[in-house]
Amino acid sequence: xxxxxxxNIRPGLIILMLQTxxxxxxxxxxxxxxxxxxxxIDREPFELFLILEARLLDLRKFWDWKNLYTEEGVYWVPAxxxxxxxxxxxxxxxxxxxxxxxxxxxxxxxxxxxxxPPSRSVHMVSNVIVETADNEAGEYLISSxxxxxxxxxxxxRIFSGYQFHRLVKTKDSFQIRLxxxxxxxxxxxxxxxxxxx
Amino acid sequence: xxxxTHARIADLVQPGRVHRDVYTDPNxxxxxxxxxxxxxxxxxxxDSQIPGVGDFVTSEIARQPIILIRHTDGSPRVLINRxxxxxxxxxxxxxxxxxxxxxxxxxxxxxxxxxxxxxxMPEGCSPSxxxxxxxxxxxxxxxxxxxxxFASLTPTGPSFEEFLGPMTxxxxxxxxxxxxGEILLDAGVHRYIYRGNWKLQVENVLDSYHVPFSxxxxxxxxxxxxxxxxxxxxxxxxxxxxxxxxADSWRGRRSYVVDFGHGWTSNTQLKDNERSSPAWDxxxxxxxxxxxxxxxxxxxTPEFHNTLLYPNTSIMGLNIxxxxxxxxxxxxxxxxxxxxxxxxxxxxxxxxNIRLLNVTHSASSFVQTDDLEAFRRTQEGLxxxxxxxxxxxxxxxxxxxxxxxxxxxxxxxxxMAVRAQYSAWLNYLNASx
Numbered sequence: 001x002x003x004x005x006x007x008n009i010r011p012g013l014i015i016l017m018l019q020t021x022x023x024x025x026x027x028x029x030x031x032x033x034x035x036x037x038x039x040x041i042d043r044e045p046f047e048l049f050l051i052l053e054a055r056l057l058d059l060r061k062f063w064d065w066k067n068l069y070t071e072e073g074v075y076w077v078p079a080x081x082x083x084x085x086x087x088x089x090x091x092x093x094x095x096x097x098x099x100x101x102x103x104x105x106x107x108x109x110x111x112x113x114x115x116x117p118p119s120r121s122v123h124m125v126s127n128v129i130v131e132t133a134d135n136e137a138g139e140y141l142i143s144s145x146x147x148x149x150x151x152x153x154x155x156x157r158i159f160s161g162y163q164f165h166r167l168v169k170t171k172d173s174f175q176i177r178l179x180x181x182x183x184x185x186x187x188x189x190x191x192x193x194x195x196x197x
Numbered sequence: 198x199x200x201x202t203h204a205r206i207a208d209l210v211q212p213g214r215v216h217r218d219v220y221t222d223p224n225x226x227x228x229x230x231x232x233x234x235x236x237x238x239x240x241x242x243x244d245s246q247i248p249g250v251g252d253f254v255t256s257e258i259a260r261q262p263i264i265l266i267r268h269t270d271g272s273p274r275v276l277i278n279r280x281x282x283x284x285x286x287x288x289x290x291x292x293x294x295x296x297x298x299x300x301x302x303x304x305x306x307x308x309x310x311x312x313x314x315x316x317x318m319p320e321g322c323s324p325s326x327x328x329x330x331x332x333x334x335x336x337x338x339x340x341x342x343x344x345x346x347f348a349s350l351t352p353t354g355p356s357f358e359e360f361l362g363p364m365t366x367x368x369x370x371x372x373x374x375x376x377x378g379e380i381l382l383d384a385g386v387h388r389y390i391y392r393g394n395w396k397l398q399v400e401n402v403l404d405s406y407h408v409p410f411s412x413x414x415x416x417x418x419x420x421x422x423x424x425x426x427x428x429x430x431x432x433x434x435x436x437x438x439x440x441x442x443x444a445d446s447w448r449g450r451r452s453y454v455v456d457f458g459h460g461w462t463s464n465t466q467l468k469d470n471e472r473s474s475p476a477w478d479x480x481x482x483x484x485x486x487x488x489x490x491x492x493x494x495x496x497x498t499p500e501f502h503n504t505l506l507y508p509n510t511s512i513m514g515l516n517i518x519x520x521x522x523x524x525x526x527x528x529x530x531x532x533x534x535x536x537x538x539x540x541x542x543x544x545x546x547x548x549x550n551i552r553l554l555n556v557t558h559s560a561s562s563f564v565q566t567d568d569l570e571a572f573r574r575t576q577e578g579l580x581x582x583x584x585x586x587x588x589x590x591x592x593x594x595x596x597x598x599x600x601x602x603x604x605x606x607x608x609x610x611x612x613m614a615v616r617a618q619y620s621a622w623l624n625y626l627n628a629s630x
Binding site for chain 1: 384385386387388389390391392411413414415423531532534536544548551552554555556559560561563565566567569570571
């Protein structure tokens with residue numbers, strides 16, 4: 001799978017073009033997913049990575065957060081509990097590199113109405129399980145639970161759900177091929193949200 | 198506050214302005230439900246949502262629960278979702294399939310045409326009890342245009358043909374883009390909610406004036422919006438940065454209105470024939486193979502940008518979708534945005550539409566979120582009683598008859614469409630039962 005970017009990325013001229021799709025089993029069918037929970041693998045580096053990943057969102061360091069992803073990495077928040085992939089149905093978020101770039105350029109604009117003032121958030125990550133590990137290829141599937149408390153202008157709301165990370169080992173950390181968040185209320189009607197969960 | 202003692206409802210709507218009560222008064226909201234939403238033809242779903250016998254989707258008309266279900270004879274039926282016995286909602290799911298509809302409370306069952314099939318322990322019913330008298334009510338009238346199913350709770354009033362009038366062309370403009378001449382609303386739904394009156398979203402649909410300002414965050418330093426459609430090389434030029442004003446191409450947009458508050462904005466920006474990507478090119482090929490190159494060129498020069506079917510349905514021609522605006526309370530509104538798949542188009546093309554609609558019209562999108570913030574702040578601003586009037590006077594008196602569309606036209610930077618909506622609003626609210 002490959003996304004194309006204009007050679008010189010400028011806001012407003014980002015080409016949001018699809019070439020090919022992810023493999024069928026790339027995304028997680030959350031409703032059917034039974035955790036395996038591999039024993040004997042040190043969870044600590046994975047847990048630390050997930051906590052720092054979430055912290056970057058709370059700190060609004062969106063470009064650093066984007067840099068955690070591989071070139072083809074995607075961030076997906078389904079809009080229904082049994083959604084199999086982002087290709088056939090609406091999603092709350094389906095951000096690949098070009099959409100992420102557009103989103104973060106947008107979030108930096110001075111005249112962004114939904115973020116004046118910006119929201120504040122606190123993430124919690126828990127119940128971290130190493131589901132599959134391919135040490136040779138350095139590829140891992142991690143499941144965990146998350147909650148994000150978001151506050152803006154006298155209104156506080158809570159997002160919570162299961163999340164799935166497909167990680168690939170780098171020299172001293174990991175990169176994200178997939179972050180998928182299955183919110184417990186994913187098919188409800190939401191007030192506007194603008195920052196990743 | 199409006200309390201029924203206003204000399205005339207008409208006082209609320211004056212040339213170029215409307216009273217704040219129309220957005221804030223709960224009593225007026227109740228009148229809108231009975232006099233607009235119970236009288237008008239309301240979009241209740243699309244053929245493609247209920248392809249098989251027994252398939253159903255549930256929704257509301259004027260907040261009242263209804264079921265759209267495919268009957269055994271193949272026709273779509275619209276039933277009131279309320280048990281004829283003690284009143285419980287019979288279908289609780291948003292969608293599904295059922296051969297018989299059985300009430301959870303005392304087990305009464307009904308067919309997909311609403312007929313009462315059985316009453317549990319019938320020996321307890323009075324001697325005069327006839328189950329034929331106890332079906333689920335069908336709505337008074339239903340109609341279907343190219344898969345769009347509408348219902349009216351009122352047996353009298355304008356026919357569906359009168360109501361829709363020339364707006365069939367707007368539906369055709371969308372549906373004809375499908376190589377097989379059919380669209381599918383089977384790609385999920387974006388649901389969002391805002392703390393504001395339903396008319397704020399309705400008015401916004403045909404408001405081109407707000408775009409360079411509300412959506413300033415979506416354009417680059419050269420005033421061009423991000424590309425938001427499959428195969429686009431860049432987005433619409435919204436602002437002319439050198440002249441520090443709205444771009445000429447954007448200012449040239451027109452809006453059109455016809456009877457019943459319906460209207461649309463013209464298309465000066467879509468240039469579908471200039472788009473190119475593997476998915477878009479494959480789509481053009483599939484369309485041309487079905488309808489011929491000449492007709493394809495015609496179809497890919499769409500005439501309509503946004504369309505409003507008053508009171509609460511819109512069709513967007515840019516990031517194609519159907520939008521339904523559901524009033525919940527005077528200051529609370531839910532909006533459902535249905536992505537569209539074009540039947541016969543390549544999967545990649547349909548995915549391109551679904552993917553970019555996430556970016557423009559999901560609850561987390563770049564475009565819709567700014568509008569939602571505008572609606573919320575308007576509702577809060579209108580708490581002020583120091584200024585009782587909302588100004589909608591831009592272009593008042595500059596309306597022109599348009600013989601091509603048999604409509605009334607004006608610059609889309611003006612507020613004619615809002616005024617036309619309030620003209621229809623008055624007609625509905627002033628009509629006696």
